[in-house]
Amino acid sequence: MSSSCAVKSSSYEKYEIRKRNPNPKSCALLVIDMQNYFSTIATPILPNLNTTIDLCRRASIPVIFTRHRHTSATDHPMLTEWWFGDFILDGTEEAELMGSLHRETEKDAVVGKRTYSAFAGTRLEEMLVGMGVEEVIVTGVMTNLCCETTARDAFGRGFRVFFSTDATATDDEDLHEATLKNMAHGFAYLIDCHRLKQALNFS
Template sequence: MAPSYSKYDVRRRLPNPSAAALLVIDMQNYFSSIASPILPSLNSTVSISRSASIPVIFTRHRHLSPSDNPTLSEWWSGDLIFDGTPESELLPDLNRSPSDRIVEKNTYSAFRGTGLEETLRGMGVEEVIVTGVMTNLCCETTARDAFVRGFRVFFSTDATATGSVQLHEAAIMNLAYGFAYLVDCERLQKGIGLKGRG
């Protein structure tokens, strides 16, 4: 059965390797039950991106104290990811390179208060490919924020995940309707993977 967002997947485009960056959102131990099932697709996406010389940037969600984001602390009843704990660390099986940047954040958007936009602009990046967890929270918010800031957005359907299929597909439906081109490993491999070797 086709996913519920299929009818909105009407705008087709592939990233331009010379203008794109891959964002890997919050693939941390705290989210391991959600993140582990997509690890093969995510690591493949990272490999495809590297083959096309697309820079890879990881984000890590962590809090120094409940007061650094009182709204989030209230919303999640204080269940936060604190810096320095094993839960805050990136999954050990991620396809990471020592040279990859890690952006530290304490809210849903990877752009808010992190300097990410300035970093991307300084690298000549005009497009972002969003992967990671959770589809409907940090990934979706980062994708929307990127779009509003003028970046062309590509959103992975098989290298993102959240707590339920319903939430995952609802987020992708909204993004496909108004914010992002949808991609998956197969589309990227056929498109930018070939360009990267050309």
């Protein structure tokens, strides 16, 4: 397992007044949209993300992947308008999950989605409730879009949310930091793979 956890001081720390450890008996790991389309953004966090995945597996925490894709430019007109028609078409190589992820193909669920939130128009909530999950750890890309929206949505649906600082990424550091501030202030307990390792009592 990688030991690449990095610890650094950041501007969100003054908002991080609430601290808590995830409960492995009622937690699930959400890996958001780690697809080839986002590989430039996603590749730098792969060591920390794979470490997070490995730690969760050791603690018997279920791992759920999401995959953002569209069947056409018209299946979500607002996203198409907002991003000038740049969308991830289902069935293309760009839409596939990155091969370097520590994914167990036969075991890990993959939830398809077509908007920012992994809960909108999917069965994710039903899956989590059916598994007895009360907490989620949010990882993946992009920090300020799909990860943040999924975390906010999870909080609104009554899940306790943990948001990774080092296994999420976006294309702008200011936006990444802004999301971490928002999460710490109103929605989620912040965590990184170093803290997760300590919380799970792994040496």
